[in-house]
Amino acid sequence: MLETKDLVAGYGTMPILHGLSLQVAAGEYVGVLGHNGMGKTTLLRTLIGHVSPMAGSIAFDGRDITALPPNRRARLRIGYVPQGREIFPALTVRENLTMGALSGAEKRADIVTEVLEDFPRLVPLLDRNGGALSGGEQQLLAIARCLCGKPRIMLLDEPTEGIQPSIIDEIVDLLQALRKREALSIVLVEQNLDFIHALSDRVLIIHRGEITQTLEPEHLADPEVVSEFVGMTA
Amino acid sequence: MDTLLVYAYQVAFSFSIFILISLGLAVIFGMMRVINLAQGEFIMLGAYACVVCTAFGLPLWLAVPAAGLIVGLIGIAVERTVIRFLYGRVLDTLLATWGLSLLLVGLVTTLAGPQSQSVPADLGGVSLGGLQVPAYGLVMIGSALAMLVGTYALWRFTNLGLIVRGTMQNPEMARALGTNTSMIYMLTFGFGSALTGLAGALLVPLFGASPTMGLFYIAKAFIAVISGGPWPLLGTLSASGLYGSIDGIVSFAFSSVLGEIAVLLVAILMLRLLPQGITGRLRKGL
Numbered sequence: 001m002l003e004t005k006d007l008v009a010g011y012g013t014m015p016i017l018h019g020l021s022l023q024v025a026a027g028e029y030v031g032v033l034g035h036n037g038m039g040k041t042t043l044l045r046t047l048i049g050h051v052s053p054m055a056g057s058i059a060f061d062g063r064d065i066t067a068l069p070p071n072r073r074a075r076l077r078i079g080y081v082p083q084g085r086e087i088f089p090a091l092t093v094r095e096n097l098t099m100g101a102l103s104g105a106e107k108r109a110d111i112v113t114e115v116l117e118d119f120p121r122l123v124p125l126l127d128r129n130g131g132a133l134s135g136g137e138q139q140l141l142a143i144a145r146c147l148c149g150k151p152r153i154m155l156l157d158e159p160t161e162g163i164q165p166s167i168i169d170e171i172v173d174l175l176q177a178l179r180k181r182e183a184l185s186i187v188l189v190e191q192n193l194d195f196i197h198a199l200s201d202r203v204l205i206i207h208r209g210e211i212t213q214t215l216e217p218e219h220l221a222d223p224e225v226v227s228e229f230v231g232m233t234a
Numbered sequence: 235m236d237t238l239l240v241y242a243y244q245v246a247f248s249f250s251i252f253i254l255i256s257l258g259l260a261v262i263f264g265m266m267r268v269i270n271l272a273q274g275e276f277i278m279l280g281a282y283a284c285v286v287c288t289a290f291g292l293p294l295w296l297a298v299p300a301a302g303l304i305v306g307l308i309g310i311a312v313e314r315t316v317i318r319f320l321y322g323r324v325l326d327t328l329l330a331t332w333g334l335s336l337l338l339v340g341l342v343t344t345l346a347g348p349q350s351q352s353v354p355a356d357l358g359g360v361s362l363g364g365l366q367v368p369a370y371g372l373v374m375i376g377s378a379l380a381m382l383v384g385t386y387a388l389w390r391f392t393n394l395g396l397i398v399r400g401t402m403q404n405p406e407m408a409r410a411l412g413t414n415t416s417m418i419y420m421l422t423f424g425f426g427s428a429l430t431g432l433a434g435a436l437l438v439p440l441f442g443a444s445p446t447m448g449l450f451y452i453a454k455a456f457i458a459v460i461s462g463g464p465w466p467l468l469g470t471l472s473a474s475g476l477y478g479s480i481d482g483i484v485s486f487a488f489s490s491v492l493g494e495i496a497v498l499l500v501a502i503l504m505l506r507l508l509p510q511g512i513t514g515r516l517r518k519g520l
Contacts, residue, residue, distance in 0.1 A: 048410050049410075050406060050409075050410070069409070070406075070409040070410045071409045071410075071411075071412050071413055071414050071415065074409075074410060074411055074412035075412050080410040080411075082407065082410065086404055086406075086407040088399075088400045088403045088404055088407070089403065090399070090403055090518075091396070091399060091400055091403065095396055095399075095400070096400075098393075098396060099396060099397065099400040099408070099411060099413075100411050102393050102396065102397060103397065103400075103408065103411040103412035103413040104411060104412045105412065109393065129517065129518060132517070145411070146411075149411055149412060
């Protein structure tokens with residue numbers, strides 16, 4: 001469904017991804033694990049189109065999207081939940097969601113109501129400003145806003161960063177429920193082992209801008225593997 | 235009572251002028267953060283567009299919206315050819331729009347001559363507390379309020395307005411959600427320009443059109459938008475109310491020169507007392 005070939009990308013003339021190739025099948029949840037500075041965020045930013053690759057290609061449903069700007073990719077139903085969540089601070093929660101619904105592929109404001117069924121925690125906050133929410137609430141909002149664009153694949157960048165554990169559990173339950181119900185694929189970039197373990201069908205190890213290894217999630221329970229690939233964050 | 239009525243008119247009139255000249259800037263600088271030094275010249279273009287439209291036989295009430303449309307289109311052309319390459323580059327924007335302002339003054343002087351031109355409103359006067367005031371003044375007050383309310387409603391209650399506000403807050407995220415932000419920037423700049431052009435056209439019957447008229451307005455416009463603070467529309471409304479009241483009262487009681495001086499003094503005081511602007515402490519707004 002989503003495929004990159006020999007992707008070279010970075011900032012300025014400094015490549016951070018050095019020929020990265022990966023495939024994501026329809027309905028698959030793929031975790032990407034790696035240290036800080038190994039290119040996890042750059043990978044997702046290149047997939048959504050904020051970073052233009054210097055070489056290599058990105059294909060979505062067999063169509064080459066390497067040259068498409070982010071808004072065109074979003075319309076093809078590639079959803080993006082960035083690191084730091086990037087909530088519109090001076091829009092209300094409802095407006096943040098509506099913004100996602102109106103900008104996305106279907107452009108229907110009533111998607112918001114459908115999506116909110118999965119986010120009961122957001123309902124009492126609808127008229128609050130996005131900037132007034134806690135980190136965890138903002139993370140839920142960022143995921144909900146992404147779903148308002150009716151994505152077929154969701155790019156999730158460190159959703160557990162700085163979030164209270166109860167909301168992390170909520171996000172796990174939510175994403176597992178979505179997997180059963182909808183044909184959604186996910187590329188999940190994380191450092192939180194439990195989280196990636198709970199959600200991924202397959203875990204890719206990213207090291208210095210390349211995918212160096214593929215792990216089944218059960219390997220993550222093995223402390224040796226963990227220390228080898230994740231080191232200090234375990 | 236009569237004097238009170240006259241004062242009320244003067245205040246409302248000064249208020250409407252502040253609103254007219256600063257509303258477009260509230261969009262272009264307040265929302266988009268583009269420091270457009272050619273803003274005064276957009277007012278001037280609106281005035282001349284109105285003069286030209288009436289010269290072609292259009293009645294004034296049609297020439298004014300036509301002028302808004304024309305300046306809106308000019309704004310879109312300017313955004314596509316100059317401004318869009320300069321978002322986030324403050325110094326370059328200053329230079330480019332200053333150059334544009336000089337160019338427009340020179341161009342209009344060459345084409346239309348340096349002398350002032352006007353279009354009579356032919357509405358007569360209204361007796362207000364024993365004093366004759368031009369009926370057109372009331373038209374201006376009404377138009378300014380309508381433009382303000384219309385802009386507020388557009389931003390606050392429409393889907394397009396929501397997308398514009400989101401885009402201005404975080405363009406990169408808006409793009410990742412599917413918004414064509416380049417188009418939104420273009421439309422917003424065009425809308426701000428159209429408001430500015432409308433203002434210029436509305437000013438013509440009372441103040442005329444001349445190539446250098448923009449100079450009179452640009453400082454006041456920036457003063458109103460900057461002291462308004464982070465919420466451009468509410469800020470411009472409250473700043474216009476404040477400066478309009480001061481200008482209206484002092485001008486009527488003493489002279490218009492003293493009125494301008496009073497406004498500038500209060501503006502300096504405001505920057506000292508409320509460096510974040512009048513709306514600086516508001517948590518919500520527009």
